[in-house]
Amino acid sequence: MHVRQTAIALSLAVSGAAAYADDATGCSSHDLTQIDMNVCAYQAFQKQDHALNALYGELVKQEDAAGLKRLQAAQRAWLQFRDLECLYEAPDGGGSIAPQEKATCLAVLTRERIVDLKRVIADKPP
Numbered sequence: 001m002h003v004r005q006t007a008i009a010l011s012l013a014v015s016g017a018a019a020y021a022d023d024a025t026g027c028s029s030h031d032l033t034q035i036d037m038n039v040c041a042y043q044a045f046q047k048q049d050h051a052l053n054a055l056y057g058e059l060v061k062q063e064d065a066a067g068l069k070r071l072q073a074a075q076r077a078w079l080q081f082r083d084l085e086c087l088y089e090a091p092d093g094g095g096s097i098a099p100q101e102k103a104t105c106l107a108v109l110t111r112e113r114i115v116d117l118k119r120v121i122a123d124k125p126p
Helices: 003-020 034-062 065-089 098-123
Strands: none
Touching (some): 034 065, 034 098, 065 098
16 A cells, blocks of 8 residues: 555544535445445545635736746645545546545645645745
8 A cells, every 4th residue: 555545544534524514515424335435535635625725716816927927837736646645546437435535635635735835925025
């Protein structure tokens, strides 16, 4: 098992469905079916994706033309990396847990990108 897969599995084991908890969606319940867990994992990814898009929008506003081109190229490359990395880490083997594994991978990598972009924003001169 890959290191990131192990970390994801441990995270899920420790926090269970609560890792995706949003009481409004019922994802914190312990009586979830695999379909429910798949949906919750996808919702968790969507939440991270929206946060990333908002942060990216902030950065876009701060860049001059040259910086914007570099940012756009970096983000396109990162998106390709994220998608390929998750295809590698969570290949669709056809099992019922496959969507959860993929969504969890997408959420973890997206969360890491958010941390990276927050660092970039914090390091920018005023």
